[in-house]
Amino acid sequence: MEPILQIQHLTHTYGVGTPFQRSAVEDMSFDVRDGEFLGVIGHTGSGKSTLIQHLNGLLRPTSGRVLLRGKDIWAEPKKIRDVRFQVGLVFQYPEYQLFEETVYKDIAFGPTNQGLTGAELDRRVREAARLVGVRDDQLDKSPFELSGGQKRRVALAGVMAMEPEVLVLDEPTAGLDPAGRENLMANIRDYHRNKKRTIILVSHSMDEIARNVDRILVLKSGHVLLQGTPAEVFARAEELLSAGLDVPQVTRVARALRERGLAIDPAVYTVEALERELTALREGGASC
């Protein structure tokens, strides 16, 4: 099947011709598969933010191309607005971008701009609100009366209501407490399951990425360092660590056990999987 997004030799250089000239993304190529849940991880300065701003045409490549369903998004620059409806971008701390009088109007803003009205608009708003756990009685409230975590859900619903083919989330759980993080990720997983739409999750947290995505893209200094399933990527823990990136704590324990001579699969990255490995080892008898 044709990938939904193809990034081909993408380079973006800031400050061309000034002493501060610097390529944040350099000759980067990868595909995003239709319907997948892709995690993007990398340090501050790895090029994550620059990359995602290319996916819906907020930034124009210095060189290289971004294809959406096989078509260069910059083929007709006047139609770049259509691309923004198809690739929805949720920035960090999106709650700072709320502005309408009611929660309902705020969620309806994007789909209204798409030209939706009446019953379809109403369906989109209510469905998106339900997906992120915003209650019906909260729809008429001012968004500014809500707690920080709820505001963030409203901002997310505003983008989900546009039903973009690709939803790009930049650090959606930053600053939330563990319970808030887990709730929001559960909402995002529900959306993915119900809508079967592609999601790209940008995160600093290896543990969050490990628990949620189908495939991981690891960025380093504007390049793709590694890509693959979580098991494939975490099996190469040495490379991640030498690139100054974290690995899940469970992967660290598994590595330490291997160093001590236990035959643990280097690809385990969840507590459940490691527990199963250890139980199997014990039942198998020989540990060393």
Place this chain on the structure above:
Amino acid sequence: MEDAIIETKDLTFSYPADEGEEPVPALRGVDLAIERGSFVVVLGHNGSGKSTLAKTFNGVLLPTGGHVYVDGMDTADEDKLLAIRRTVGMVFQNPDNQIVANVVEEDVAFAPENLGVPTEEIRRRVDEALRLVDMSAFVRHAPHLLSGGQKQRIAIAGVIAMEPACIVLDEATAMLDPVGRREVLTAVHRLNRERGTTVVLITHHMNEAEDADRVIVMDDGRVAMDGTPREIFTRVEELRAMGLTVPDTVDLLDRLRRDGWDVPLDALTAEACADAVFAAANK
């Protein structure tokens, strides 16, 4: 406690409510003594009261009931407010809201200048503060071009330059990436170790509490747990019930114990956890 830098006595606090509504208490009777020179981590989920508590520690919020004493001074005593703020410095969540100058050294010098500290003394304090947070190389840089972790360390240096006996970090790592978080933690541990400054770190990141002397867990406006990191982290069920997660190492050990393994619960780091599992596997 013999030598408490901060002491709360039956402390309650309610935020003002809208007309016709009952105020909801954020703190419901907190009795705590923070020992001088200690490194204390306060954990809790959003709404547990941990940030409200922190803001009572230097009079940003005044108690609606009970008292807070800083070095023996009641924070409700207006005449003492300046002395209290010099004793307990605060660092907040968003570094961008805490930086005032266009050059790093001027930003760090801002508070001591306002206190009327002599010029040579300011120079010494600024250099020392930047050394402690490992930012000496950035003395003439523009703060807005620094990373989040670097900016937060400048904000901390600005507080250190006032030479407070205690520094309170109110979710100061929440907006930072893992590298920035580590930089800030290293800086405050060093401050605690080298200068004996009392550190109170408010966070919801469990792993930031691993190296603390003491962990206080807040829940529903009260102190729910109080002890060493080992004592706290092994109370797996209670922590989960309060919406907090336990480190994956403790989670693994907890599961293995249920499976009949003879392992301790208090091996927090990956290495210690592997040692414990390895020892049990060879029994």
